[in-house]
Amino acid sequence: MSEPAPTALEDPEGQRVGAGQLRRMVAYGRKVFHLGIRLERVVDSRRAPRTSASLVAAATFYTGLLRIRSFNALEPRLGEKSFLRLVGASAERERLCSVDTVGRSLCRMELDPVRAISTAMLAQAERNKVFREGWHGALRYVAIDGWEPFSSRHRHCPECLERRVKVQAKDGTVAVVLEYYHRYAVALLIDERFDLMVDFEPLLPKDLRPVMAKGKGKHMASLVKAVLDEGEQTAATRLIKRVHQTYGWIDVVVADALYANGPFLTTLDSLGLGAVIIARKQTDEPLREAVHLWANQAPHKIVEDVKARERIALWDCRDLETLMSYKGKIRCVRGSITKLDQPEKNPSTWCMLVTGKATRLAPEKVLAVARARWHIENTGFHQWTTRWKLAHVFRHHPQALRSLFWLFFAAYNLLTLFQYLQLRSYGRQCGKDVTRTISRLVDQMLDELACSQALAWDTS
Numbered sequence: 194m195s196e197p198a199p200t201a202l203e204d205p206e207g208q209r210v211g212a213g214q215l216r217r218m219v220a221y222g223r224k225v226f227h228l229g230i231r232l233e234r235v236v237d238s239r240r241a242p243r244t245s246a247s248l249v250a251a252a253t254f255y256t257g258l259l260r261i262r263s264f265n266a267l268e269p270r271l272g273e274k275s276f277l278r279l280v281g282a283s284a285e286r287e288r289l290c291s292v293d294t295v296g297r298s299l300c301r302m303e304l305d306p307v308r309a310i311s312t313a314m315l316a317q318a319e320r321n322k323v324f325r326e327g328w329h330g331a332l333r334y335v336a337i338d339g340w341e342p343f344s345s346r347h348r349h350c351p352e353c354l355e356r357r358v359k360v361q362a363k364d365g366t367v368a369v370v371l372e373y374y375h376r377y378a379v380a381l382l383i384d385e386r387f388d389l390m391v392d393f394e395p396l397l398p399k400d401l402r403p404v405m406a407k408g409k410g411k412h413m414a415s416l417v418k419a420v421l422d423e424g425e426q427t428a429a430t431r432l433i434k435r436v437h438q439t440y441g442w443i444d445v446v447v448a449d450a451l452y453a454n455g456p457f458l459t460t461l462d463s464l465g466l467g468a469v470i471i472a473r474k475q476t477d478e479p480l481r482e483a484v485h486l487w488a489n490q491a492p493h494k495i496v497e498d499v500k501a502r503e504r505i506a507l508w509d510c511r512d513l514e515t516l517m518s519y520k521g522k523i524r525c526v527r528g529s530i531t532k533l534d535q536p537e538k539n540p541s542t543w544c545m546l547v548t549g550k551a552t553r554l555a556p557e558k559v560l561a562v563a564r565a566r567w568h569i570e571n572t573g574f575h576q577w578t579t580r581w582k583l584a585h586v587f588r589h590h591p592q593a594l595r596s597l598f599w600l601f602f603a604a605y606n607l608l609t610l611f612q613y614l615q616l617r618s619y620g621r622q623c624g625k626d627v628t629r630t631i632s633r634l635v636d637q638m639l640d641e642l643a644c645s646q647a648l649a650w651d652t653s
């Protein structure tokens with residue numbers, strides 16, 4: 194059975210939440226985050242273009258916001274009065290440009306002003322005290338993870354990573370083929386209300402990856418070709434340094450077991466960032482030592498979460514110094530979760546390494562933060578792929594991919610902030626299906642755009 198057509202969301206006062214929301218959101222973006230000015234600052238390296246980079250950036254931003262699924266689907270919109278007014282084109286203009294022009298501009302867009310649309314939005318939200326209360330322990334958290342939006346066996350660009358994959362043909366024969374893909378280290382701000390996109394950094398392929406070969410003398414170092422594509426942690430290290438430089442108010446990094454190592458914890462330490470990192474291998478220090486110490490100990494703390502129907506047993510061990518590649522002290526926390534309505538089921542167990550500012554957290558809070566890391570996979574990656582069309586390759590070009598992702602992420606952040614801070618209905622939709630709520634909102638915005646014809650959108 195097909196889903197019923199979306200209708201306007203109702204809040205208890207009977208207000209149609211969908212009506213006029215696109216107009217409200219554009220006004221909110223312009224007034225609070227200076228969206229119009231930020232888009233105007235976007236430039237590219239085309240010579241004397243008939244359609245400015247800032248108009249292309251605005252068109253791409255709204256392609257993301259309205260979830261237009263491809264450049265093919267965008268093509269007719271570039272000639273619609275309502276869309277032209279929305280992106281801020283002059284009233285005389287019959288058509289913005291072709292999608293080829295959009296693609297060409299994205300390939301040559303200067304990245305800093307594009308990135309600034311999103312970074313300024315987060316900085317402004319911070320100044321407006323949106324994150325002031327912090328979350329657990331009044332701290333601000335970013336989750337770091339790897340993200341692979343797409344792969345291809347045919348098309349590739351100079352920044353594609355390569356791998357060999359086995360494929361089975363219809364007749365059962367197995368062949369090894371070359372697959373191209375892009376992968377990014379991504380930082381997402383997580384708290385109980387929303388996840389916002391903070392920054393991303395591509396993993397570089399071998400021939401673009403700078404590697405210093407050590408010569409005899411100090412000045413003998415030279416650039417040589419790397420043998421392997423870059424690893425996720427290398428890109429994540431560049432990413433986290435930039436995140437810290439841009440957002441000095443972020444306190445703690447949350448990451449999976451890939452990052453449970455001395456060099457990464459040392460990097461975070463040097464930036465003054467705390468860490469909550471999942472640890473999986475009980476044979477690796479310092480978890481090995483902690484597990485050894487906990488062997489015959491009863492749980493140090495038991496917490497019953499009536500709302501989540503869970504009973505959590507916790508073990509805690511501070512000041513471990515057994516990880517040779519890290520100079521400081523590491524705290525290990527283990528949480529064992531039993532579902533109260535399924536006591537016969539084996540409990541699920543989580544182990545975490547904790548350093549820096551995060552060591553002030555109670556053990557159950559350490560566990561809550563680690564579990565929230567799944568936001569990045571559930572809310573972030575899943576939503577971006579299924580709803581935001583980020584797995585669709587609009588233009589396969591390294592620079593175009595970055596420009597487009599930044600513009601789409603700015604749209605994602607604006608929509609998220611608008612929904613959580615401006616829509617009264619949010620509180621009741623929160624525990625239900627946030628993704629669906631957003632989808633209905635986007636549907637209503639598209640309807641609104643269709644009805645708006647040539648109305649001016651500039652409400653600043």
Ligand SMILES: [Zn+2]
Pocket residue numbers: 349350351352353354373374375589590591
């Ligand atoms: Zn590529």
